[in-house]
Amino acid sequence: MKSLDSTTVVQIGIIVKDVEKTASAYAGVFGIPKPEVVPIAGDAFANTNYRGGPSTAQGKGAFFDLGPVQMELIEPVGAPSTWEEFLRTHGEGIHHIAFKTRDMGKAREFLASQGMETIQQGGWDGGQYAYVDCSKQLGLILELLHSD
């Protein structure tokens, strides 16, 4: 792989302190229904790994489908996670943009060859994700998504 196999942004992730409150505000501003708040990384599929070690940290999420891009609000629950770290060090804000990749392993290898290391990975019932810290090179965290 000489570059990422996707250039289509599919999701923007925002870290918030209170997902119920912020999801209500989004629903009001965009005139759309408030989605149900759901647990993130809270089940047997999570298998969360943060900076090289297992983590039981979770999140509470709300997902808004805004055209072709999904907005994901995440309230960190517990630690350690990139979500908790971001809230603690940056406060609320835009945490990541996500791309779907066909080969997660090769995508991570390619990014690592550019000095961009995976800081958190895990899964859900139907897929896997990896957060890759590209702060120094791209000014942000990339999320790679793969659906089974």
Add this chain to the structure above:
Amino acid sequence: MKSLDSTTVVQIGIIVKDVEKTASAYAGVFGIPKPEVVPIAGDAFANTNYRGGPSTAQGKGAFFDLGPVQMELIEPVGAPSTWEEFLRTHGEGIHHIAFKTRDMGKAREFLASQGMETIQQGGWDGGQYAYVDCSKQLGLILELLHSD
């Protein structure tokens, strides 16, 4: 207006220290050509207003069209601007997400009624923009875009 008249994200804006260097990194990661770096708010159409007063601050920009969403890299030049303020207070990172609005005035009025104030506005040869600080309510800055 009881809600924004657009729910389609059209742009993600990222503040960077060195736009030439970061644009090269993006081009490499995504396997796409590096766009030309262009001046932002540097001409007679700019008419920049920042927190209630005129500003001669500018930016250097690079624009990547990634599917339906454009990635905009902005290196602040001079001050005061929301770009310079973000870099100084947050460091590099994702600064805004943008929506096209049909009626900029009504959109700004609606957001102001929700406690979300315009912190910077201006134009270019063909349109106007406004950055609205929704940090407290939505955890981010919204940009409204209007093409003439």
